[in-house]
Amino acid sequence: MHQPDSKIKIHLYEKIATDLSQQIYSGVLVSGDKIPSVRETCQQYQVSMSTVLQAYYQLESKSLIRSVPQSGYYVSHRLQTSGLPNKSNPSIHLSNEDTSDIVSKVYDGISSDHMMLSLGVPSAKLLPLSKLNKALNHALHSLPEYGSAYEHVLGNPKLRRQIARLSATWGGQLTEDDILTTAGCSGAMTQAIIALTQRGDTIAVESPVYFGILQLALSLGLKVLELPTHPETGIELEALKAAFVKNKIKLCLFISNFSNPMGGTMSVEHKKELVRLLEYYHIPLIENDMYGDLYFGPARPTNCKTYDESGLVLLCSSISKTLAPGYRVGWLTPGIFTEQIRRVKFATTISSATITQEAVADFLEKGRYESHLKKLRNTLQSNCLNYTEAVRTWFPEGTKISRPQGGFMLWVELDPKINTAALYNQTIKRKVSFAPGRMFTLQNQFNNCLRLSYGLPWTEQVKTAIKTIGTLAKYQETY
Template identity: 80%
Template sequence: MRNPEQQRNTYLYETIAGNLTHQILSGVLISGDKLPSIREICQQYKVSMSTALQAYYLLESKSLIRSVPKSGYYVCYINPTNALPNKSNPSLYLGNEDTSNIVSKVYDSISSDHIMLSLGVPAAELLPLSKLNKAFSHTLHHHAAHGSGYEHVMGNPKLRRQIARLSANWDGKLTENDIMTTAGCTGAMLQAIIALTKRGDTIAIESPVYFGILQLALSLGLKVLELPTHPETGIEIDALKIALSKNKVKLCLLISNFSNPMGGTIPSENKKEIVRLIEHYQIPLIENDMYGDLYFGTERPENCKTYDESGLVLLCSSFSKTLAPGYRVGWLTPGKFAEQIRRVKFATAISSTTLTQEAVACFLEKGRYESHLKKLRITLNNNCLNYMEAISNYFPKGTKISRPQGGFMLWVELDPKINTAGLYDKTIKMKISIAPGRMFTLQNQYNNCLRLSYGLPWTNQINNAIKTIGNLIR
């Protein structure tokens, strides 16, 4: 929970907008309903007219309401009638069906003239590239040896201090000494897994899960135990309890906030219970929280690390989804395993890239990150609503859609007769790339599902692409 000082600092207009957003998304207010006037909002919340207007401007920016001249503000968001995807129910056997062929097929098709709904990154036009370029140029000219030397094995001290400062957003109490930089979040997970497992060990994960995690596990000779997962609340706690009590699980690996691909967020109480379980069984948790900053609500969700007092939670993240995917600037908190992971990093990488670390550190140091994130969150929330509405309009009746509260992934479940690997072959001929559900498991499941990224700005071209996919499904 946020402390009282943080709560006092929450902008009043965000609180007002948050309350109205909840009413709109929950169906209390529906499309066409007239909202209270600015004067009524001022009286109800005891705020100034400028604060009330800011709240409505924020709702407009999210495509939830619209202004009608000389009439007022009206709800324009159409709440999707599509059901949520089913809770996953993977087999209890340890899956080992390699999906690298389909992953390679999808990612080999990356092209600037394709509509890449399969790519889990925000579009370049949503990123502060000009400001990053200035930071990079400054680093190149002013850093020691122009950034050509090795960094300390733990990483750039300035960057680690900035990451520690940002940890207060999720009630973390990190210092720069708690943090090690890596080559992206994948690099962080890789170094942690290498340090904590050996070939033949079993790891427990949610299902479906980011295909990169599955590829890492296969490449290291690990067994993967996929556990049932809800599209809104993440991994099923009861299933995790049983798995830890009955299986020789070496470690757990979870995406705690706005997971890839389902988009769910583990509730705070469940996060506390997960930490309690791993402490009871003395099993480390690698927690991927690289989407946590991309929340649509008024507060950033906490993570499992927030509740970790034993050092068993290894938090992994990066700036790949918020600043610059190609910079490959990631980090982790090695906790009680710091020495093992430090040795792994030294053996496999020696150090992280000097120039990109320093450039990101300079960007963060100037206080530009939060301003950028606010704009990015509004855009992604707007995108999410538009994508959901288009899928609802153009896909067959009975299509199920996830409802993420952050990040930029939609999980779509189609009729069981539809094979999305085959659908991909059709869409790619139309220069539209999707991510078939089979990529996100090592078992024979999710064949009728797909992941769509709403990291691309909403345009008529995107609308038409979703319409084309819907026509191909029918």
């Protein structure tokens, strides 16, 4: 596999938009600053007026700039720099404290009349539901026996071909035979873990980490080693190397792009070095890359699988965060473990859902996915800016906020005296939900942190919900 950077075609308008957005993010251009006129930018980049206008329209759609009639374009967001959350510092000792009570409390609080900032899925309003309905109807009438028969154990061939085609965006050279479909990304990770571990084994994860992984590990009788993680760059490699030496680690499970909940992304060199470590110690990596398509930059980031020559990286993904959570369509690349995982899938599920696989395959085959993703990424980036600004405005002074470059999770760190589990008990009474930080660890940490999902469209109701959380946090801080 190889890095795809040299093969990515960046349109001129995208380059202009990226250059200006980077100046805004870095603080070179601040709120109220006038950006170069269309004519000036045409001259600078030697492009047509329509190209520049397309770039400015893209920046407007992300709420980065605004047009003032007969005056020009101005930076619209303040984007003041706030402190980043601290790098995590979990105990080096294994700890398996059960957090199922708090996880259950948050999920039991799910209600259609609540402002659900806790759920890690995009709003249905951001999904192409009418087109998906057509794809489902087509699948129902085109499949033999109306889709009632079992699918092949590896999964729908057309879907696997489309997934292999999409792998080129991250530098993959997959074929349909490299892919096995599953019931969502969680199904992919579950089957991989069952195939590669036994009760009592130790797995290494980020800290904080998606609570579903922790609950799965506990249910399988596994030990969990949480490792220091930076909110921007991901897992700390020196700590991982030390863990390989001191502990008998059976496998690693990391999110390389836009991690949940911190939102960090490993650099290319970071990913390459991680793969080298895995190969040296011959330890498999289950890589969750289900957020990789939700990037805010000009091109999709690579993943660890991009640089995997040994087959030790098992890439897991799905369309649950981008297209249809309830379809439960996911996949994994088993690498050198194909036979073990194939046996596990057959023993646990026999096959994946026939109709939804065919519908997603049809959606991908007709080129609708890329168009949908472009709109979704623009919306999520705009949401990220608006949610971040609201947290800065309404939360206590000194609050630290992550700076994700994709996905839809914000990790927020408050003053140590604020307990976000107690704060949740207060906000849920006001029909506002978030995810307390304690959900994302098996250790006694992150009690003053929380995760917000910006997968809901930005509205006055969302702004009010964030204000409610911040106001109650200030009150708790005072007392």
